[in-house]
Amino acid sequence: MSNFLADPREPREPAVATAVFRIARSRPGSPDPAWREYEVPLKGHTVVLDALEWIRSRVDNTLLYRHSCHHGSCGTCGMVINGEHALSCTTNVMDLLEKSREAGGPPTVVVEPLPTMNLIADLAVDPAPLFRDFPAGAGYLRESEFNRGSEVPREIERFVRFENCIECGLCVAACPVVRIRDFMAPAALAAYNREIGKNPDRAAELLGEVDSDRGVWGCDRHLECSRVCPTGVYPAKHIVELQRRIKKSREA
């Protein structure tokens, strides 16, 4: 059985390819980005975040971006990558190159910060706008639906798990409505519907908070939110469900 403790040295392995990263660099006070290019060596499993770490630690330590979990759970690393709103930690670079090759494009990865958040510098944003309209008192746990029918240990009531929404803001940044008018935006509205689903006794109170033009009626059904969501929340579905709940409560 191999054991990595047996050979504790830092493993080295050759690159299988290289990619050119074209990154929007900006500083406070000068909103127009200066584009900088970096050539980055790749392994098969290199993701965009790995490439940014490589650039920052070996070429240019002034490059700023947010990151934490490196596996699509914290939601801090959203960016616009080759025009798509995506998590940099789960976007594989070889896959991106393959896609651009198929489209007849250059082997380049273009990276920009998430729009609609408050820009700090380069790719780093302050996500405060995302959280502005989340329902107060909404929890973050739900019953787990995996391995349904599993026996639960007597020490706990049920198997639980964190909500799907990792609060990455991709849906908010991709929503065409957010860019043109005041809107509570998909992430917060989805959280409202989840909370009502878990706590039906809060329905009247919470529906009242989203029954407005900046709430559920602000949605123009572009469905961009559901398309870009990296964790299968489908915010648009939740917005439609909220609209239905409101209509039903009016009839009652």
Next chain:
Amino acid sequence: MKSSHGHVLVIGGGGTGAAIIHDLLLQGFSATLVERGELTSGTTGRHHGQLHSGARYAAGDREIARECIQEVEILRRIAPESLEMNYGLFLALTPEDLAFAPDFLDACREATIPVREIPLDQAFRMEPNVNRQARMAVLVPDGTIDAWRLPLQFFATARAGGAAIRTFTEVMEIESAAGSVTGVRVREQATGREYRIAADMVVSAAGAWAGTVAQRAGIHIPVTPAPGTMVAVKKRLNNMVISHLHPAGDGDIIVPQRGLSIVGSTQWLAEDPDSIEVPSAQIEYLVRRASEMIPAFRETPFHAAWAACRPLAGASSNVEDGRKLSRDFIAIDHGRSDNLKGFISVIGGKATVLRAMGEKTVDLVCEHFGVRRECTTAVTPLLPHRAYYNTVPAGRSA
């Protein structure tokens, strides 16, 4: 509001820094925390996410195990929404594992961990995907931590209480006069602007970067970054944390989280914690190890592979002098060991015991200032993680 006993500057926005600044605020200090990147962008955000009952450590070290179980109970009270508290199963797979089991159970009981051997058929009903060749199953109070949101709850609470938290701000130098710390010089990363923050005391909670930070006070601490790899697959195969019942080794824990199952970890030695790359061979190795416990792991689509760095403290006089606040957590009072009063470095520990690390560190801070200590973090519920972003901080100092 209590009057401030002094201004403490904390370096490092990982779990340790989070728990320290929260405790400082409750204790009546004024405090500033600086983190060179986003919060938890060091080791904390990337850890395996296991809320350790202590069972994994009990055979090796009862004290560490006892602290784990105590902290599990505390976190369940003060931060329940950042934990998937589903318990864990240890599975014995080989005759050697079975031979080790009595020691394992004794050690857990001595460490006050409530362990319970359960019949195998019941274990398979709880975890339909585990290896049916398992020979014994033990239930323990393990769980899953949201590595980002648990610390964020500490930061949110500290911030609402008036703490200043400055991200993308790197400490460049720890300044002193006549053998006492006077503050730090920091660089605001976005602008490149450098400025001073005056402080009566500086606490470095910089994890694998503790050596680099100490150097910025002209002090040498030998810290070697020891990265470990984790691999996640795109399906939650297990309800509970699944561990291999054997003396600890590589790749012997599978932590479920949201819709994922995550195996970890390994350990090797690196030079620079900022340039760690995941070795391909370790991905294959971990998948193989995981499949011994959950055979379907191998067929489940790959989701992500990443690495996080432990700080291994080497041998040196200040580390030797350092007070072992617990078996794997040391605090070095540089006033005693390096003639720089008001500067301490804390290194080690675990995400599970972050609150306890905060408590022990603030004990030392109180000792330094001669302040009567009343730690209340074990009984103070934390604000929800979102409060970090959507609460207007009270009495925030500019």
